[in-house]
Amino acid sequence: MAPATSSLPRRRRGAGRVTLADVASAAGVSSITVSRVLNDPGKVSADLRDRIVAAIAELGYVPNGAARALASARPLLVAVLVPSLTNEVFVETLRGIREVLQPKGYQILIGDTGYDADDEARMLDTYLAFGPGGLLLTGLQQTEAVKLRLETLRLPRVHMMELPAPNQPAPPTVGFSQTAAATAMADYLIGRNYRRIGFLATQLDHRTLLRRDGWRASMQAHGLYNTDLEITDPGRSSVGRGGELLTQILASGMKLDALFCNNDDVAQGVVFEAQRRGMDVPKDLAVVGFNDLAASAWINPGLTTIATPRYEVGREAALRLLELMGGGSAPAPLDLGFRLVTRGSA
């Protein structure tokens, strides 16, 4: 006698994962009923539901997301591209994103572009292959190729952290004015009677350049601008780099009464190094940063800085993306502002 299963098509691939059909036959129902229990339990009678739930548990069934995505054409993923995971700022943005998207059933594919536009382009293609329902991108500086692809795909997307030029057509964006924030900070320093205010720019990503523009605007408006005051270092920002750069500045004989660092990591390093050299911050050198990282309130002296709404940027961007994915129309850019936080360092 032939084995009972001989007439069934032999399972060729996919070793032996438990499928919907397995659960269905164990519970004595059709697959679609099991599917309903999973997706819309209200549509199945309590009786059957219990039997099916029991069968699922017993067999250890795990739904196959690929099959589900393919059949329903309803995306389960959102791709998020940030420049760095090492940076507290983007981690908090991600937290905001997650808190909005996860309850809605979306999983997040996180891409770390390493501040590199070409890597971003490659990563985008990879992630697109997973059929995400939407995209969350950092900044507005994508490569031309990426922009083109984004346009032709017509995939819902929201850009984060910056703001488009006013009165220009722009993709949905949630952020704040990096430039205005830097101008506010420079104005503050000038108001405190600092005159030789250096700008220390590391990393040189687009947001750093916007901050430098903001500082320049203020300095020029007050007749204090001078090219020498711009100190540039293409390396990655870090506390250590901040210390090293202060050492270089001092060695160069450059005279400054204040130093505006493009971010808090660097500013903290400058403060630590100044301390090590017995300099008094802010008397010998005022130091300010950008972002208000968690530790900035606790170092000595506390760091004067710009508090950026990164968590809120994440939340609001995700909220807008949700609307877009639901068929809503493109929202206007949202400016979430910033806050100047004054502490002992300037």
Add this chain to the structure above:
Amino acid sequence: MAPATSSLPRRRRGAGRVTLADVASAAGVSSITVSRVLNDPGKVSADLRDRIVAAIAELGYVPNGAARALASARPLLVAVLVPSLTNEVFVETLRGIREVLQPKGYQILIGDTGYDADDEARMLDTYLAFGPGGLLLTGLQQTEAVKLRLETLRLPRVHMMELPAPNQPAPPTVGFSQTAAATAMADYLIGRNYRRIGFLATQLDHRTLLRRDGWRASMQAHGLYNTDLEITDPGRSSVGRGGELLTQILASGMKLDALFCNNDDVAQGVVFEAQRRGMDVPKDLAVVGFNDLAASAWINPGLTTIATPRYEVGREAALRLLELMGGGSAPAPLDLGFRLVTRGSA
């Protein structure tokens, strides 16, 4: 005359994404040939290949990952569960993981469990639905339900950061001995003639408890152990919390000559707060941490701490996972060790 396409089945779902078949007909070949160009270009003649590549570019074709995963049963994802993305340690572990897995074509699904075993369990189920080829988990303390599910699934997995008890059956693991590291640190302090060495435990995750055990072992071996020396705070670790806890300790009138903090964040906060109070570190109070975060070398005084091989843990764990996914047999636990880094703080 009926339109040329009238005999084709009407496309019901999935609006209008460009498919393999579209590319195929544009290039005048069959879909499978296009598929081969994508997956194994060597098997297609240069002539056809060029035509197909052109068609792909022209139509802006993006492969559908769900369909590919479903048809090939070859997983494209690896799920990684870490307790926190805010923690530099895990971010560096992730970097190691990515550097190994991405060149092999795997994308990474990152889960942030928030140090919560139940959330970890939920997250695992969600991620399992994406059909990952393997799992990278932090620690060895999963809930019973999770352990059971992991056993029945027989999904390749590697645990990170800790080490299983010796001579016990254990899942593949890459890490180092948290306990031995803490013992080494306590021994070091004792060797420097510190006697009243407090242990400041925040967060209370499993690795913190292991570190406490290591400290206890050393203290007991030297007859210096005393329950009062254990200071416990269930809140999340942070620089700020470290400062607050030092304040509490001082207010309580407790006398200590050294403080062993369960991680560097907290230790940094303690150092900053001590500084603020005009205390001399290490004379009035020696302070040590755990992990050797980037900033720990730069604060004043530099922090004596344990350098942990988290980047290597990520790399090695990913390498082992790759082997397992390729059908290799379970590797023995790998101990990557640690390094005691002495700086000014103790």
Add this chain to the structure above:
DNA sequence: CTGAAAGCGCTAACAA
């Protein structure tokens, strides 16, 4: 080197 047919596991549409 290229293609036809079948089917991965699930859900949408329609029927009973």
Add this chain to the structure above:
DNA sequence: TTGTTAGCGCTTTCAG
């Protein structure tokens, strides 16, 4: 409330 049928877009198997 439940089931039947077809098909999502791709790759596998097997032929040519």
